[in-house]
Amino acid sequence: MPHEPFSSLDGYIALPRVDSLALTPDGRRVILTVATLAADRTRYERALWSVAADGSGVPRRLTRSAEGESGVGFTASGDVLFVSKRPDSGSPTAVADTAQLWSLPHTGGEARPLTCLAGGVSGIAATATASDTIVITADLLPGSADIHADAAARRRRTETKVAAILHESYPVRFWDHNLGPAEPHLFALDLHDLRDDASPARDLPTSDGSADAAARYPVGLPTPHDLAPHPGRMMDTSGQALTPDGRTLIASVRVQEQRSGRQAIVSIDVATGASTPLFDEPRVHFSSPALSRDGLRLAFVRVAFSTPTGPADHELWVSDQDGGNARRVAQDWDRWATSLAFDASAENLIVTADDNGRGPIFRVPLAAGDEPVVQITTDDFSYTDVAVDAVTGDLVALRSSWVTPAHPVRIDSSGAVTVLATPAGLPAAPGTITEVETTAEDGTRVRGWLLLPEGANPEHPAPLLLWIHGGPLNSWNAWSWRWSPLLAVARGYAVLLPDPALSTGYGLDFIARGWNAWGAAPYTDLLAITDAAEARLDIDGSRTVAMGGSFGGYMANWIAGHTDRFSAIVSHASLWALDQFNGTTDNSQYWQSIFSQQGMIDNSPHHSVRDITTPMLVIHGDHDYRVPIGESLRLWSELAEHHAEPDGTTAHKFLFFPDENHWVLKPQHAVVWYQTVFAFLDQHVHDAEWQRPALLG
Structure with a gap:
């Protein structure tokens, strides 16, 4: 007998699917990004859903728009941040067909835009747990001194139908898209500058001092603060983390080389943009920086360049926030971390890694000595999107196997798993x-x-x-x-x-x-x-x-x-x-x-x-x-x-x-x-x- 939906390709592509998971700051709710097939069956639409983090209740849909939502983060107060191309009917300055940053109040109500950038917002880079500072990623054209000049330059390219890209360094493409002409930037936003009144947009001068109708930015929105003007490809980052007070961003940035590049970890003062190198070595990548909840400890991955003689190991390191007292941990553990975070006590790292055809969660002790790495989950699943509940110390994550799609779960300290509610039901696997x-x-x-x-x-x-x-x-x-x-x-x-x-x-x-x-x-x-x-x-x-x-x-x-x-x-x-x-x-x-x-x-x-x-x-x-x-x-x-x-x-x-x-x-x-x-x-x-x-x- 045919086994739906896998016996029908039309039925299979119509299955809803969970793309990602994020845990609210209070640890009580999990926000899922869920993709569903659009009515015309040619694309997927994404929406945010809320489910209880303790396994109770039923899923509740939070967003609904034709363009969909993704890239979830949170403000310190628990408001949900996301990126979407949804139109902003309340703003005459909304930029058509670009993704912007939005906020959904944790107390309920309508979502509102937080940005209005001509080139849109690429994603949420980092959020602070004890301040209203957030960091986003967005692209500017290389000749633009600021977001206003960028808006004018983009308008001129559009009007003249110019799509040409001039490259001055390698590479020029990545996976499925051309790089350039815009370059990635990190922008800080202070949500204290967000106003509730319907303030009109105002003309702002471009970098040459002239006024341009394309260079309009709503004065009621927080003005993005560029942390590295003219960065080249430096802000092609491999992870970043913001201290709880929002004053310091730790980022893995690209250091351009002749025909390649390495990743270095730097500390960026959010107020001034001043950058201080923390870890940088020739022919070595430093990536995946993670901060403890108090912001005092830093964890990261160090990987030397591989050569034809053999692969390089992926090393786990910890240090103080300023890079001091750096040391390698779990030196005898022969696995490669695919994600890492501090546990609630900051005495261990919570790490995922491929292992024997599975993807378990591990606990890596940070105390000096020879404490072994502990495997927390022991089932036949792989875990991703792992988040730490700062209140209980439990974990929430997505897990999947080759017969079970990704679904949200809660894991306690013993490794016991509780399946959470999901709007994307799990289909029965054939065979x-x-x-x-x-x-x-x-x-x-x-x-x-x-x-x-x-x-x-x-x-x-x-x-x-x-x-x-x-x-x-x-x-x-x-x-x-x-x-x-x-x-x-x-x-x-x-x-x-x-x-x-x-x-x-x-x-x-x-x-x-x-x-x-x-x-x-x-x-x-x-x-x-x-x-x-x-x-x-x-x-x-x-x-x-x-x-x-x-x-x-x-x-x-x-x-x-x-x-x-x-x-x-x-x-x-x-x-x-x-x-x-x-x-x-x-x-x-x-x-x-x-x-x-x-x-x-x-x-x-x-x-x-x-x-x-x-x-x-x-x-x-x-x-x-x-x-x-x-x-x-x-x-x-x-x-x-x-x-x-x-x-x-x-x-x-x-x-x-x-x-x-x-x-x-x-x-x-x-x-x-x-x-x-x-x-x-x-x-x-x-x-x-x-x-x-x-x-x-």
């Missing part, structure tokens, strides 16, 4: 999930998750889909709305989600096994665990296919050129020619630094194109700047060159999205993606007639 493992050629344990469809047994074994994760510094341990193995399970496939060499959560040595050698241990690990899965009586080893995206796409290409054991291979957003890729990706210096020249030659899939015999489905989005479209264009060209018939026909296919990025995110494009993938797999697994998705014409 079952089990853990599988094997021993690699070098004796290393390699494990993964195996999802089995209902009815899979020795009399009716299921075909196997090997699904390879991206990264490669990654792990199959948390729900993804974009990559859902349950959709394949509902269609009768068993899905193997392995963590081969280079995966996180197994220690530095496990990552090093595949370093500068992507085609070696990662490849043999994948084949070994596929052998183990195929040896099961409920798996039909004669009908095995492989699929992967990004690094997983690289591995799909490598597999295609090195074995014919798979019936079909899907390669999404894949790396094909490493010498070409390393100069065209959005961060070429990093990719060139982790491969030696010989390693790049030895591990490039394109050298084996003549050996490919397995039908391949190649997929790529034109707005993918991490893995540029040139990789799949060259792959497709060389598949045709070496394997097309004289009349041009070929067993391979190329699905191209002109307006999509690395992931292909638009709801209807996701539907087309899965329709094409399943039609291709069914053609080669079940000998089904090829069914071209209707929306592809």
